[in-house]
Amino acid sequence: MMEDVMSKQSKPKIVAVMPAYNAAATLEKTVKDIPAGGVDEIILVDDCSSDNTVEVARKLGLTVIPHETNTGYGGNQKTCYTRALEMGADIVVMIHPDYQYDSRVIPLAAELIRLGNCDIILGSRIRSRAEVLEGGMPVWKYIANRFLTIIENVSLGQNLGDFHSGFRAYRREVLETVAWEKNSDDFVFDTQFLAQSVAAGFRLADIPVPVRYFAEASSINFRRSTRYGLLTLWVMFQFWLNRLGVYKAKIFRHEKEQG
Secondary structure (H helix, E strand, C coil), rough: CCCHHHHHHCCCEEEEEEEECCCCCCCHHHHHCCCCCCCCEEEEEEECCCCCCCHHHCCCCCCEECCCCCCCHHHHHHHHHHHHHCCCEEEEEEEEECCCCCHHHHHHHHHHCCCHHHHHHHHECCCHHHEEEEEHHHHHHHHHHHCCCCCCCHHHCCCCCCCCCEEEEEEHHHHHCCCHHHCCCCCCHHHHHHHHHHHHHCCCEEEECCCCCCCCCCCCCCHHHHHHHHHHHHHHHHHHHHHCCCCCHHHHHHHHHHH
């Protein structure tokens, strides 16, 4: 019995998921940078792209799930994780297919989770201010990232470099425990997921990834970023209301607690 457990632990099934929207120009580069044998399956969920993302993905041999209607960034991830769990993934790595994040680090993130060092890994783009700005991150986005990350670290009791990364790896147990199905279909999905994970007692860590900002890389505009920032602060407020026992928002009502 113990040998079977150890065997499973040494060879986890790693599934990469890619929430995609108009990623045709960058998808192939993202996929080809994944080291050979680094993942067992790649799932791409297309959120009604206006380009040929679906055709490129199928040509690359990915498992492709095209949405019939645009569900938003969070809604896309919900489909990603549902399918990954159905496929028996032990470790799920979410990476944006816009080539902004270095997919070569996927095996490293998966290995840290396999070893039991942590339950969630984020790719941190913020190694130094000079590197980030030279890499093309807009100054206003950098300032907003630093401000929100400080607030989130203090609120959640963490010490992460970048709470707003599009590279994340999860142990299966995280996806089976956190009530991510109740989260927003918009960008604040990511913030809610991390707050839920901390509330559930999971361990977060990060690894460095290079910054790549260029014309084809996806990025939300200033107006949507402002809304996202305000919603992030609201999630932190909800987290503390939950911790103090004042009010439990629906995103913190885990299915296991409801029986």
